[in-house]
Amino acid sequence: TKTNDRLSTFLDSGIYRFESSNAVFIDPVRMLNSSYARFRVSPSTYYSRFFDPKRADQGRDETKLPSSSKKRKRKVKRSHSLNERERAADQRHVQVRPMLMKALEFLMAATDLLAIMRDLRSDFCSSQRREVPLPGSEQSFIELGRIWQAPLYEITLKFPHHHEPSKDADTLPDQCSWRRILPVFNNLVVNETCDDVEAEFLNGKYVLPRQSCFYMSDLGQIRNLIPDESDCGFNLIVVDPPWENASASQKLLYPTLPNRYFLSLPIKQLTHTDGALVALWVTNREKLRDFVEKELFPTWGVNYAASFYWLKVKADGSLITDLDLFHHRPYECLLLGYCRREGTNSEQMSSWRAIEHNEIIISIPGDYSRKPPIGELLLEHVPGPKPVRCIELFAREMIGGWTSWGNEPLRFQGLNYFIER
Numbered sequence: 472t473k474t475n476d477r478l479s480t481f482l483d484s485g486i487y488r489f490e491s492s493n494a495v496f497i498d499p500v501r502m503l504n505s506s507y508a509r510f511r512v513s514p515s516t517y518y519s520r521f522f523d524p525k526r527a528d529q530g531r532d533e534t535k536l537p538s539s540s541k542k543r544k545r546k547v548k549r550s551h552s553l554n555e556r557e558r559a560a561d562q563r564h565v566q567v568r569p570m571l572m573k574a575l576e577f578l579m580a581a582t583d584l585l586a587i588m589r590d591l592r593s594d595f596c597s598s599q600r601r602e603v604p605l606p607g608s609e610q611s612f613i614e615l616g617r618i619w620q621a622p623l624y625e626i627t628l629k630f631p632h633h634h635e636p637s638k639d640a641d642t643l644p645d646q647c648s649w650r651r652i653l654p655v656f657n658n659l660v661v662n663e664t665c666d667d668v669e670a671e672f673l674n675g676k677y678v679l680p681r682q683s684c685f686y687m688s689d690l691g692q693i694r695n696l697i698p699d700e701s702d703c704g705f706n707l708i709v710v711d712p713p714w715e716n717a718s719a720s721q722k723l724l725y726p727t728l729p730n731r732y733f734l735s736l737p738i739k740q741l742t743h744t745d746g747a748l749v750a751l752w753v754t755n756r757e758k759l760r761d762f763v764e765k766e767l768f769p770t771w772g773v774n775y776a777a778s779f780y781w782l783k784v785k786a787d788g789s790l791i792t793d794l795d796l797f798h799h800r801p802y803e804c805l806l807l808g809y810c811r812r813e814g815t816n817s818e819q820m821s822s823w824r825a826i827e828h829n830e831i832i833i834s835i836p837g838d839y840s841r842k843p844p845i846g847e848l849l850l851e852h853v854p855g856p857k858p859v860r861c862i863e864l865f866a867r868e869m870i871g872g873w874t875s876w877g878n879e880p881l882r883f884q885g886l887n888y889f890i891e892r
């Protein structure tokens with residue numbers, strides 16, 4: 472039956488498309504797994520909150536975060552005196568609300584999927600679990616990258632013995648593997664093989680997915696990623712900037728940057744001759760939306776095309792917060808636009824406008840405010856040749872076939888986030 476098909480597709484790919492709907496439920500763990508051969512992502516280290524049965528079994532109203540009742544009261548008071556921006560934000564919310572509710576109804580009706588969702592965090596073979604270090608005991612790439620010794624730090628890639636990597640002078644045969652030692656900062660570190668590669672840096676172990684690379688640096692060095700020839704540029708550019716944010720918890724997670732810094736991102740120079748789809752994560756602040764529409768996209772040379780929404784649910788399918796909480800919406804927005812180079816031919820460009828607006832991506836949020844991997848959901852809208860050339864800016868993880876840039880692209884590549892198959 473169709474339902475069974477959808478379910479088995481989901482178990483394979485992590486993608487569940489609701490019939491005749493613009494909504495899709497995804498399991499980021501299953502989606503990331505397609506990048507690895509010898510490892511799989513450990514669900515229990517990917518997911519953390521939102522699986523607590525005590526929280527999940529209670530009604531939605533009781534499961535709000537502790538401070539939210541106060542915020543709610545504030546919201547009610549404010550509603551009489553919303554300023555212009557707040558009114559605009561509210562207007563936006565009122566417009567997307569019915570679609571989000573509809574998507575949620577689809578999810579609630581998919582009882583087969585709901586039954587599986589409760590177990591998405593389970594690692595199955597728990598005996599193979601690695602020790603999970605306490606938060607904070609992990610390497611801080613951001614801090615190491617800033618000190619004067621940064622250029623001296625090296626990473627060792629250990630290619631499996633059956634894989635002789637391209638014969639560079641810097642690849643040395645070892646007893647059962649090939650080793651390559653490379654500077655870890657301000658350098659493009661590449662796994663060009665079709666297999667996962669283990670890597671060592673200081674006393675940590677990492678996994679690099681097949682055909683992936685990372686460049687770990689500060690924003691100041693991003694220009695080193697601009698290709699010499701534009702036909703070596705990228706067709707899909709995903710950007711999740713460290714927007715300044717009032718939330719203190721966000722500040723603890725990573726440093727943020729004022730908006731003007733993002734104007735200097737060389738989006739056009741990174742774009743492939745045939746054009747690129749640019750996907751930008753934004754927060755729900757109206758001031759930021761204004762900045763992106765009026766300044767950032769025009770400066771980058773990006774034409775707005777559509778908005779996708781990421782709707783966040785708990786393991787029981789209920790929303791993580793009340794849909795109408797003003798400052799804690801249970802959804803985030805992904806703005807899509809197209810960037811073209813001077814040479815991009817206009818016939819191709821005419822097909823670019825066809826993105827159906829407002830796709831809704833539902834998932835259970837990962838730990839450390841990780842965004843779900845949305846690349847695969849965007850592929851049908853990406854211009855240019857296949858395989859698609861993809862880059863993620865401000866990345867904290869790597870994906871097979873992608874280039875990851877940021878000041879901590881190895882953040883979630885530690886061996887402790889994986890289980891050996």
Ligand code: SAM
Pocket residue numbers: 613688689690691711712713714725726727728840841842843865866867868877878879
């Ligand atoms: N998309 C990522 C995920 O889902 O895990 C989250 C990205 S987070 C919003 C922004 C990232 O930008 C953080 O990893 C932060 O450390 C990094 N960042 C902040 N300032 C930076 C800078 N000056 N240069 C490079 N990266 C920076």
